[in-house]
Amino acid sequence: MDSSEKLNVALLGLGRAGRFHIQSIQSIPGINLRYVVDVDEPLARRLAKELECDYSTDADGPLGQADVDAVIVASPTHEHYAQIQAALEAGKPVFTEKPLGSSLEEIDTCFGLAKRSGLPLFVGFNRRFDPSFSSLARGVKEGEVGVLQMLRVTSRDSPMPTMDYISTSHGIFHDCIVHDFDMLRFITGVDPVEVYSVGSSFVEGIGALGDLDNVLVALRYDNGMIASIDVNRFASYGYDQRIEAFGSKGMLQAENRSPVSTVLSSGDGLLRPTIEHSFPTRYREAYRQELVAFSDCLREGAPMPVTHEDVRISFILSELGEQSHREAKPLRVTDHPALKHSPMEDPEK
Ligand SMILES: NC(=O)c1ccc[n+]([C@@H]2O[C@H](COP(=O)([O-])OP(=O)(O)OC[C@H]3O[C@@H](n4cnc5c(N)ncnc54)[C@H](O)[C@@H]3O)[C@@H](O)[C@H]2O)c1
Known part of the structure; x- marks a missing residue:
């Protein structure tokens, strides 16, 4: 993508982790919150209004949108695996909260899919x-x-x-x-x-x-x-x-x-x-820097700081x-x- 364009992201999960990601996105000029998703409809609607973006109660909502450049997964842990796969299959780079999945097979499947599709998969080890x-x-x-x-x-x-x-x-x-x-x-x-x-x-x-x-x-x-x-x-x-x-x-x-x-x-x-x-x-600062690093991976092809092996x-x-x-x-x-x-x-x- 053009480095002058803003990175349009969809945020899945608007709880504690979702809120710190919103805080980071608001402080990074190159990232724009395009979509928020939460199964709690009133919460998603309220935040979308406040943040001037679209909302959905289902991850499929933003995945079909051509102007969503990447997905941030901050939903409960048991949702990560399915949402990461769906996002990668829809051609969207993914930043996910830890833990990625509940087994090594799930971890390997997601990284395998990311590799085959040539899409970044970034795991948020913020520390x-x-x-x-x-x-x-x-x-x-x-x-x-x-x-x-x-x-x-x-x-x-x-x-x-x-x-x-x-x-x-x-x-x-x-x-x-x-x-x-x-x-x-x-x-x-x-x-x-x-x-x-x-x-x-x-x-x-x-x-x-x-x-x-x-x-x-x-x-x-x-x-x-x-x-x-x-x-x-x-x-x-x-x-x-x-x-x-x-x-x-x-x-x-x-x-x-x-x-x-x-x-x-x-x-x-x-x-x-x-x-x-x-x-x-x-x-x-760490939450902000990890999203800046994710954005650098997408824009400049910077190497992924957290590897599959990590x-x-x-x-x-x-x-x-x-x-x-x-x-x-x-x-x-x-x-x-x-x-x-x-x-x-x-x-x-
Ligand atoms: N890196 C960190 O420092 C850090 C800190 C806290 C949490 N986390 C991680 O973030 C994830 C979320 O934790 P949390 O504390 O925000 O939980 P939380 O319970 O505060 O919030 C989860 C939110 O996700 C919503 N949700 C439920 N199912 C969903 C779905 N299918 N799609 C979209 N949204 C859905 C819930 O309604 C809720 O609003 C966990 O995996 C956790 O491990 C990381």
Whole structure:
């Protein structure tokens, strides 16, 4: 497409994720929201009026429109696979929220279809686009901490998602920890050889679903490096997102952010403002940058920053993490059925 033309997008799903994508689109001059879709008709109608675009209660609505250049999938997780396929089959490039699907077969099918049709398929691992996390990853790659020995990722949600959301989220590994597995790969460029998870549920409703809300994952790499991921569905003090990289020459830390930086020092001590309450503000810049990157892939043919292999590996680690907790034992990554016979085989080949 002509680089001076605006990219007309259709947005499927107008919930929490849909809203942060609207916020991003409104701040990017090269992207125009052409269509909104939600099964909640009053919501779709109201937002279409507000945003001056068309609306539909069905994804087929925008897929038949010649002036829709691309589709953003932000519907509930169980809808992604069918909607991605339908959009690609209609010849539309796709940006999708994570997780892409509920199996490796679904992931491979979507990427296979995208490849055969020559259309971009972009999976929204937004944390790669966070300025602090990407600066930490760059520092590690450039040797600022020397030989990397320990990576610690903390990821605690706020506020607690609704039980409706959690019950259709595909579980804490595929819904939340998949982001953290992706961050480890993004920072290190290598994959672990062993995964061990322990978890529990303090929230009764989550336990009743057979899901977890409090999880620790330990990962071992073949050069001796160790990583840990600790995740909780709810932190009472705000959206807690930190990464620490420790190595032979030093340590890099990406700390929590606060909306204001005022600190009160008094005889009682130091009083700092609370950290960001939730993801729409904490990752505002990352959500914007990932859509800019998607637009660059379409306009300039820029390489896809999140590859088919990235998406497969984070899915495989999520499955192994779940299995390790269930079986209460560490698991070798190459024992996963998809890697057993051809470790880390490149699915593009
Ligand atoms: N990357 C991130 O930081 C991040 C954050 C939150 C959610 N997500 C992902 O975004 C997706 C949506 O999550 P959410 O929190 O916005 O959920 P949500 O429940 O807040 O919103 C989902 C919306 O989709 C609508 N919907 C239901 N079926 C639909 C269909 N067939 N077509 C179109 N719309 C449909 C619902 O009516 C609702 O308005 C999930 O896959 C989740 O994993 C990603």
